[in-house]
Amino acid sequence: MNRIVGLIGLWLALTLTGCAKPQPYDYTAFRQSNPKSILVLPPINESVDINASHSLLSQVAFPLAESGYYVFPVAVVEETFLQNGMTTPQDINSVSIDKLYKIFSADAVLYLTIKEYGTKYLVITSDTRVTADAKLVDLKNGQLLWSGSATASSSEQQSNSGGGVIGLLAAAIVDQIANTIMERGHNIAGITSVRLLSASTPRGMLHGPRSPLYGKEHL
Protein backbone atom coordinates (compact mmCIF):
# COMPACT_ATOMS: atom_id res chain seq x y z
CA MET A 1 0.00 0.00 0.00
CA ASN A 2 2.74 2.42 1.03
CA ARG A 3 4.62 1.58 -2.10
CA ILE A 4 1.62 2.44 -4.22
CA VAL A 5 1.20 5.72 -2.38
CA GLY A 6 4.91 6.37 -2.86
CA LEU A 7 4.82 5.57 -6.56
CA ILE A 8 1.80 7.75 -7.13
CA GLY A 9 3.45 10.48 -5.10
CA LEU A 10 6.55 10.20 -7.26
CA TRP A 11 4.49 10.26 -10.43
CA LEU A 12 2.59 13.29 -9.15
CA ALA A 13 5.86 14.97 -8.28
CA LEU A 14 7.18 14.29 -11.76
CA THR A 15 4.08 15.58 -13.49
CA LEU A 16 4.02 18.66 -11.32
CA THR A 17 7.58 19.58 -12.20
CA GLY A 18 7.37 18.53 -15.81
CA CYS A 19 10.10 15.96 -15.14
CA ALA A 20 12.76 18.50 -14.20
CA LYS A 21 14.78 17.22 -11.27
CA PRO A 22 14.18 19.60 -8.37
CA GLN A 23 17.00 21.15 -6.40
CA PRO A 24 17.06 19.79 -2.85
CA TYR A 25 15.49 22.13 -0.35
CA ASP A 26 17.07 22.76 3.05
CA TYR A 27 14.48 21.70 5.61
CA THR A 28 16.75 21.98 8.66
CA ALA A 29 14.92 24.90 10.24
CA PHE A 30 11.51 23.42 9.35
CA ARG A 31 12.35 20.12 11.04
CA GLN A 32 13.80 21.77 14.10
CA SER A 33 10.75 23.98 14.56
CA ASN A 34 8.38 21.04 13.89
CA PRO A 35 5.21 23.17 13.72
CA LYS A 36 1.85 21.61 14.53
CA SER A 37 -0.40 24.58 13.94
CA ILE A 38 -0.37 27.28 11.26
CA LEU A 39 -1.91 30.72 11.41
CA VAL A 40 -2.69 31.94 7.89
CA LEU A 41 -2.95 35.72 7.55
CA PRO A 42 -5.05 37.41 4.85
CA PRO A 43 -2.90 37.54 1.69
CA ILE A 44 -1.30 40.77 0.52
CA ASN A 45 -2.87 41.40 -2.87
CA GLU A 46 -0.67 42.81 -5.62
CA SER A 47 -3.25 42.15 -8.33
CA VAL A 48 -6.00 44.56 -9.33
CA ASP A 49 -8.84 42.20 -8.38
CA ILE A 50 -10.17 43.22 -4.96
CA ASN A 51 -11.69 39.75 -4.60
CA ALA A 52 -8.31 38.00 -4.79
CA SER A 53 -7.30 38.01 -1.14
CA HIS A 54 -10.49 36.39 0.18
CA SER A 55 -10.70 34.05 -2.78
CA LEU A 56 -7.29 32.54 -2.02
CA LEU A 57 -7.65 32.74 1.77
CA SER A 58 -10.86 30.71 1.72
CA GLN A 59 -9.02 27.85 -0.01
CA VAL A 60 -5.80 27.46 2.01
CA ALA A 61 -7.26 25.18 4.70
CA PHE A 62 -7.61 22.14 2.44
CA PRO A 63 -3.97 21.62 1.41
CA LEU A 64 -2.58 22.62 4.82
CA ALA A 65 -4.94 20.53 6.93
CA GLU A 66 -4.61 17.53 4.62
CA SER A 67 -0.83 17.92 4.93
CA GLY A 68 -1.29 17.37 8.66
CA TYR A 69 -1.49 20.81 10.29
CA TYR A 70 -4.03 22.52 12.47
CA VAL A 71 -5.12 25.52 10.42
CA PHE A 72 -6.60 28.40 12.36
CA PRO A 73 -10.09 29.33 11.14
CA VAL A 74 -9.20 32.01 8.59
CA ALA A 75 -12.40 34.05 8.76
CA VAL A 76 -12.53 33.98 12.57
CA VAL A 77 -8.90 35.09 12.66
CA GLU A 78 -9.58 37.96 10.27
CA GLU A 79 -12.65 39.00 12.25
CA THR A 80 -10.50 39.15 15.39
CA PHE A 81 -8.10 41.52 13.65
CA LEU A 82 -10.98 43.65 12.36
CA GLN A 83 -12.36 44.04 15.87
CA ASN A 84 -8.94 45.17 16.99
CA GLY A 85 -8.81 47.89 14.36
CA MET A 86 -6.70 46.15 11.74
CA THR A 87 -8.76 46.27 8.60
CA THR A 88 -6.41 45.58 5.68
CA PRO A 89 -4.11 42.65 4.88
CA GLN A 90 -1.23 45.17 5.03
CA ASP A 91 -2.14 46.10 8.63
CA ILE A 92 -2.53 42.48 9.63
CA ASN A 93 0.68 41.32 7.95
CA SER A 94 2.67 43.93 9.88
CA VAL A 95 1.56 42.74 13.33
CA SER A 96 4.59 41.56 15.32
CA ILE A 97 5.08 37.84 15.84
CA ASP A 98 5.09 38.37 19.62
CA LYS A 99 1.60 39.78 19.48
CA LEU A 100 0.40 37.04 17.11
CA TYR A 101 1.79 34.41 19.43
CA LYS A 102 0.12 35.99 22.43
CA ILE A 103 -3.35 35.86 20.86
CA PHE A 104 -3.22 32.65 18.84
CA SER A 105 -0.39 30.61 20.34
CA ALA A 106 0.21 29.14 16.87
CA ASP A 107 3.52 27.42 16.12
CA ALA A 108 3.98 29.12 12.75
CA VAL A 109 2.51 31.92 10.68
CA LEU A 110 1.99 31.77 6.92
CA TYR A 111 2.39 35.00 4.96
CA LEU A 112 0.91 34.99 1.45
CA THR A 113 1.34 37.41 -1.42
CA ILE A 114 -0.83 37.26 -4.52
CA LYS A 115 1.33 38.24 -7.48
CA GLU A 116 -1.25 37.71 -10.20
CA TYR A 117 -4.98 37.14 -10.09
CA GLY A 118 -7.04 37.80 -13.15
CA THR A 119 -7.90 37.30 -16.75
CA LYS A 120 -6.01 38.54 -19.78
CA TYR A 121 -7.91 38.67 -23.04
CA LEU A 122 -5.96 37.32 -25.96
CA VAL A 123 -6.97 37.26 -29.60
CA ILE A 124 -9.17 34.20 -29.65
CA THR A 125 -9.08 33.11 -26.05
CA SER A 126 -8.58 34.36 -22.54
CA ASP A 127 -6.13 33.34 -19.86
CA THR A 128 -7.02 33.35 -16.19
CA ARG A 129 -4.00 33.04 -13.97
CA VAL A 130 -3.34 33.06 -10.24
CA THR A 131 0.20 33.22 -8.87
CA ALA A 132 1.07 33.39 -5.19
CA ASP A 133 4.11 33.33 -2.91
CA ALA A 134 4.18 31.89 0.59
CA LYS A 135 6.48 32.27 3.58
CA LEU A 136 6.22 30.11 6.69
CA VAL A 137 7.74 31.71 9.79
CA ASP A 138 8.28 30.27 13.28
CA LEU A 139 6.09 32.28 15.63
CA LYS A 140 8.37 31.90 18.62
CA ASN A 141 11.66 33.06 17.11
CA GLY A 142 10.75 34.60 13.76
CA GLN A 143 12.90 32.19 11.79
CA LEU A 144 11.97 31.49 8.16
CA LEU A 145 10.99 27.81 7.95
CA TRP A 146 9.96 27.51 4.32
CA SER A 147 9.07 29.61 1.31
CA GLY A 148 7.53 28.74 -2.03
CA SER A 149 5.67 29.99 -5.06
CA ALA A 150 3.03 28.50 -7.35
CA THR A 151 0.95 29.42 -10.32
CA ALA A 152 -2.07 27.97 -12.11
CA SER A 153 -3.64 29.06 -15.36
CA SER A 154 -6.74 28.34 -17.38
CA SER A 155 -4.70 27.95 -20.54
CA GLU A 156 -2.61 25.06 -19.27
CA GLN A 157 -4.66 22.76 -21.48
CA GLN A 158 -3.59 24.54 -24.62
CA SER A 159 0.00 25.28 -23.73
CA ASN A 160 0.59 22.41 -21.29
CA SER A 161 2.95 24.66 -19.38
CA GLY A 162 4.16 22.20 -16.81
CA GLY A 163 0.72 21.44 -15.44
CA GLY A 164 0.78 17.80 -16.49
CA VAL A 165 -2.26 15.67 -15.83
CA ILE A 166 -3.52 17.82 -12.99
CA GLY A 167 -3.19 20.86 -15.17
CA LEU A 168 -5.17 19.24 -17.96
CA LEU A 169 -7.94 18.14 -15.64
CA ALA A 170 -7.91 21.47 -13.91
CA ALA A 171 -8.34 23.27 -17.21
CA ALA A 172 -11.20 21.00 -18.18
CA ILE A 173 -12.94 21.53 -14.88
CA VAL A 174 -12.49 25.25 -14.96
CA ASP A 175 -13.85 25.47 -18.49
CA GLN A 176 -16.86 23.42 -17.54
CA ILE A 177 -17.77 24.84 -14.21
CA ALA A 178 -16.86 28.48 -14.31
CA ASN A 179 -19.62 30.49 -15.86
CA THR A 180 -18.27 33.85 -14.88
CA ILE A 181 -14.80 35.34 -14.83
CA MET A 182 -15.04 35.72 -11.09
CA GLU A 183 -15.82 32.04 -10.56
CA ARG A 184 -13.05 31.10 -12.92
CA GLY A 185 -10.48 33.12 -10.99
CA HIS A 186 -11.67 31.51 -7.77
CA ASN A 187 -11.34 27.99 -9.18
CA ILE A 188 -7.85 28.69 -10.49
CA ALA A 189 -6.92 30.13 -7.09
CA GLY A 190 -7.95 26.81 -5.55
CA ILE A 191 -5.51 24.96 -7.81
CA THR A 192 -2.77 27.48 -7.02
CA SER A 193 -3.40 26.94 -3.32
CA VAL A 194 -3.13 23.14 -3.61
CA ARG A 195 0.10 23.42 -5.61
CA LEU A 196 1.57 25.97 -3.25
CA LEU A 197 0.70 24.44 0.11
CA SER A 198 0.48 20.64 -0.27
CA ALA A 199 3.19 18.54 1.29
CA SER A 200 4.91 15.94 -0.92
CA THR A 201 5.46 18.37 -3.75
CA PRO A 202 9.04 19.17 -4.82
CA ARG A 203 10.44 21.92 -2.59
CA GLY A 204 7.03 21.98 -0.90
CA MET A 205 5.90 21.91 2.70
CA LEU A 206 6.68 18.93 4.94
CA HIS A 207 3.88 16.85 6.44
CA GLY A 208 2.57 17.90 9.83
CA PRO A 209 1.82 15.69 12.83
CA ARG A 210 -1.82 15.06 11.94
CA SER A 211 -0.84 13.37 8.66
CA PRO A 212 -0.14 9.63 8.43
CA LEU A 213 2.89 10.62 6.31
CA TYR A 214 4.37 12.79 9.07
CA GLY A 215 8.10 12.27 9.42
CA LYS A 216 8.15 9.76 6.55
CA GLU A 217 9.55 12.07 3.89
CA HIS A 218 12.78 10.76 2.42
CA LEU A 219 14.86 13.77 1.74
Added chain:
Amino acid sequence: MLPEKKNIFLLIFIMLLGGCAGNKNIYYWENYQSNIYQYYQKEKTSPEEQIASLKESVEKSRAQDKSVPPGLHAQMGLLYVNTGNGVEALREFETEKELFPESAQFMDYLLSKNKGNKK
Protein backbone atom coordinates in the same frame (compact mmCIF):
# COMPACT_ATOMS: atom_id res chain seq x y z
CA MET B 1 -20.23 18.29 -22.25
CA LEU B 2 -22.75 16.17 -20.35
CA PRO B 3 -23.08 16.81 -16.63
CA GLU B 4 -22.08 13.18 -15.93
CA LYS B 5 -18.80 13.72 -17.70
CA LYS B 6 -18.17 16.83 -15.69
CA ASN B 7 -18.65 14.80 -12.52
CA ILE B 8 -16.17 12.19 -13.68
CA PHE B 9 -13.57 14.86 -14.24
CA LEU B 10 -14.21 16.24 -10.78
CA LEU B 11 -13.98 12.81 -9.25
CA ILE B 12 -10.68 12.07 -10.97
CA PHE B 13 -9.33 15.40 -9.84
CA ILE B 14 -10.34 14.81 -6.25
CA MET B 15 -8.80 11.33 -6.36
CA LEU B 16 -5.55 12.81 -7.65
CA LEU B 17 -5.57 15.31 -4.82
CA GLY B 18 -6.08 12.44 -2.40
CA GLY B 19 -2.92 10.89 -3.80
CA CYS B 20 -4.43 7.43 -4.13
CA ALA B 21 -7.42 5.63 -5.53
CA GLY B 22 -10.33 6.23 -3.21
CA ASN B 23 -10.73 9.19 -0.92
CA LYS B 24 -7.76 9.18 1.44
CA ASN B 25 -8.43 12.63 2.82
CA ILE B 26 -7.99 13.01 6.54
CA TYR B 27 -11.08 15.20 6.89
CA TYR B 28 -14.59 15.37 5.51
CA TRP B 29 -14.47 18.62 3.51
CA GLU B 30 -17.53 18.86 1.35
CA ASN B 31 -18.47 22.54 1.27
CA TYR B 32 -16.42 23.98 4.14
CA GLN B 33 -14.15 26.07 1.92
CA SER B 34 -16.96 27.33 -0.31
CA ASN B 35 -18.80 28.18 2.88
CA ILE B 36 -15.93 30.42 3.97
CA TYR B 37 -15.92 32.03 0.54
CA GLN B 38 -19.65 32.68 0.90
CA TYR B 39 -19.01 34.24 4.29
CA TYR B 40 -16.88 36.84 2.54
CA GLN B 41 -19.47 37.44 -0.19
CA LYS B 42 -21.89 38.68 2.40
CA GLU B 43 -24.80 39.52 0.15
CA LYS B 44 -25.11 36.11 -1.52
CA THR B 45 -26.12 33.82 1.34
CA SER B 46 -27.35 34.56 4.86
CA PRO B 47 -25.47 33.45 8.00
CA GLU B 48 -28.42 31.17 8.76
CA GLU B 49 -28.00 29.41 5.41
CA GLN B 50 -24.28 29.06 6.03
CA ILE B 51 -24.90 27.58 9.48
CA ALA B 52 -27.38 25.09 8.01
CA SER B 53 -24.87 24.05 5.37
CA LEU B 54 -22.08 23.54 7.93
CA LYS B 55 -24.43 21.60 10.20
CA GLU B 56 -25.21 19.30 7.30
CA SER B 57 -21.46 18.78 6.81
CA VAL B 58 -21.09 17.79 10.47
CA GLU B 59 -23.88 15.22 10.13
CA LYS B 60 -22.46 13.78 6.92
CA SER B 61 -18.96 13.58 8.39
CA ARG B 62 -20.35 11.47 11.24
CA ALA B 63 -21.96 9.12 8.73
CA GLN B 64 -18.58 8.72 7.04
CA ASP B 65 -16.76 8.37 10.34
CA LYS B 66 -14.43 11.24 9.56
CA SER B 67 -13.62 14.42 11.41
CA VAL B 68 -14.70 17.78 10.07
CA PRO B 69 -11.75 19.97 9.04
CA PRO B 70 -9.96 22.17 11.56
CA GLY B 71 -11.76 25.49 11.89
CA LEU B 72 -15.24 24.36 10.87
CA HIS B 73 -16.72 24.52 14.35
CA ALA B 74 -15.03 27.85 15.03
CA GLN B 75 -16.49 29.20 11.79
CA MET B 76 -19.93 28.05 12.96
CA GLY B 77 -19.25 29.82 16.25
CA LEU B 78 -18.51 33.04 14.39
CA LEU B 79 -21.74 32.73 12.40
CA TYR B 80 -23.69 32.19 15.64
CA VAL B 81 -22.04 35.27 17.17
CA ASN B 82 -23.08 37.27 14.12
CA THR B 83 -26.67 36.08 14.42
CA GLY B 84 -26.81 36.89 18.13
CA ASN B 85 -26.91 33.28 19.30
CA GLY B 86 -24.34 33.44 22.08
CA VAL B 87 -25.03 30.07 23.70
CA GLU B 88 -24.63 28.15 20.44
CA ALA B 89 -21.50 30.17 19.63
CA LEU B 90 -19.83 29.19 22.90
CA ARG B 91 -20.72 25.55 22.30
CA GLU B 92 -19.06 25.61 18.85
CA PHE B 93 -15.88 27.27 20.18
CA GLU B 94 -15.74 24.59 22.90
CA THR B 95 -16.13 21.85 20.29
CA GLU B 96 -13.32 23.28 18.18
CA LYS B 97 -11.07 23.30 21.23
CA GLU B 98 -12.01 19.75 22.13
CA LEU B 99 -11.36 18.38 18.62
CA PHE B 100 -8.21 20.45 18.08
CA PRO B 101 -6.34 21.31 21.29
CA GLU B 102 -3.94 23.37 19.14
CA SER B 103 -6.69 26.00 19.07
CA ALA B 104 -7.13 26.14 22.86
CA GLN B 105 -5.62 29.56 23.53
CA PHE B 106 -7.48 31.27 20.67
CA MET B 107 -10.75 29.53 21.55
CA ASP B 108 -10.36 30.57 25.19
CA TYR B 109 -9.87 34.14 23.99
CA LEU B 110 -13.07 33.93 21.92
CA LEU B 111 -14.97 32.23 24.75
CA SER B 112 -14.01 34.91 27.27
CA LYS B 113 -14.87 37.65 24.79
CA ASN B 114 -18.30 36.24 23.99
CA LYS B 115 -19.37 35.16 27.48
CA GLY B 116 -21.01 38.54 28.03
CA ASN B 117 -23.25 38.04 24.99
CA LYS B 118 -24.95 35.00 26.44
CA LYS B 119 -28.68 35.03 25.85
